[in-house]
Amino acid sequence: MCSTCTRSILEVNLMKLLNSKATAQRLVQLIDSHDNISFAVAWAKISRYSKSNAVIHAMKASKDKIRKSVIGTDFQSTDWRVLDWFSENKAEVQVMKVKKAKINSVFHPKIYLFWTDGRWDLLIGSANLTGGGMKTNTELVLHVSSDDCENDKLFRRAEKEINEYWIESDPITGSWLYWYKKENLKSENEKSHPNSTSPPADTQVPNILHMKWPEFLLLIQLKDPSGYALKARLDLLSMARKIFQLYVSYGQKSFYKMKDSERKALAGTIR
Numbered sequence: 001m002c003s004t005c006t007r008s009i010l011e012v013n014l015m016k017l018l019n020s021k022a023t024a025q026r027l028v029q030l031i032d033s034h035d036n037i038s039f040a041v042a043w044a045k046i047s048r049y050s051k052s053n054a055v056i057h058a059m060k061a062s063k064d065k066i067r068k069s070v071i072g073t074d075f076q077s078t079d080w081r082v083l084d085w086f087s088e089n090k091a092e093v094q095v096m097k098v099k100k101a102k103i104n105s106v107f108h109p110k111i112y113l114f115w116t117d118g119r120w121d122l123l124i125g126s127a128n129l130t131g132g133g134m135k136t137n138t139e140l141v142l143h144v145s146s147d148d149c150e151n152d153k154l155f156r157r158a159e160k161e162i163n164e165y166w167i168e169s170d171p172i173t174g175s176w177l178y179w180y181k182k183e184n185l186k187s188e189n190e191k192s193h194p195n196s197t198s199p200p201a202d203t204q205v206p207n208i209l210h211m212k213w214p215e216f217l218l219l220i221q222l223k224d225p226s227g228y229a230l231k232a233r234l235d236l237l238s239m240a241r242k243i244f245q246l247y248v249s250y251g252q253k254s255f256y257k258m259k260d261s262e263r264k265a266l267a268g269t270i271r
Helices: 020-033 054-061 080-087 131-136 153-168 174-192 213-223 228-248 258-269
Strands: 017-020 036-041 069-072 093-095 109-114 119-125 141-145
Touching: 017 020, 017 036, 020 054, 020 093, 020 109, 020 119, 054 109, 069 080, 069 153, 080 093, 080 141, 093 153, 131 213, 174 213, 228 258
Parallel strands: 036 069, 069 093
Antiparallel strands: 017 141, 036 109, 109 119, 119 141
C-alpha cells in the first residue's frame, strides 16, 4: 500500500486495478486529457492482432506532450517502426540499449505518468506498450491519481525513476536504428519460422561502416560471448606474422618461394 495515500486501496473510490483492455482505454483518455506524458516500458510495438495499437496512435497524435520517455530493446522485441516514428517526429523518446555491464539483466518497467499543473495520474503494472499488453494478454495495472493521495510524493518518486532511466538511455540515432531494424526483423522472422534452416533475405550482417565503435563492439561481444572466435582470428594473425617474418629473416625480397600449404593457411582455406 502506498504510504503517501490518505486511505487504503480498499477504501479508495478512484484508485483502480485495470486489465489490459481497460488499461488501453484509460491511457487513451489520459493522453487526451493531460498536458504532459512520460513513460518507461520494456517493449513497444504495433499489435499483431489488430491493425493498430490505439495507445501508440494516441501518443502519435499528442507527440508534443511527451516528456523524457524510455523504451527498452532487449531481445529486439520492440518494433523498429515505432522507434523510427518517434525519432522522425523528434518526440522526446530514447531507447534503453542492452548494456555490456548488465548483459544478464533486462530493462522491464511498465510505468505511465501524466500531469497537468497540480493534477496527475500514474499507471504502473505489467502491461507493455504492445498489442498484447493493451489487448490480448492477461495484465494487471494499478491506476493512482492525485485525488487518491494527500501529497505528490508518489508522483515525484515515479518521475525520479523515469528520469534515472532517461539518463541511462540513449538517443535513437540513424546508425543504431539501421542496425536495430535488421536485428528486429531477424528476431521476428525467427519467431514466425522457428524451424527454418535458411536465413531470410533481411538478415544480412549489419553494415559496420554505419555503426559506431561501441555498437560494433557490443555486437561482437553478444555474438561471441566466450571470445573463442576472436581468439581464433588472433591466432591466425599471429601465425601469418610468423610466416612472413620467417621469409624476411631469410633475406628474401619477395614471398614467391612461400610453400603452397603456407599460402593456403594464410588464405584460411586450410587449418
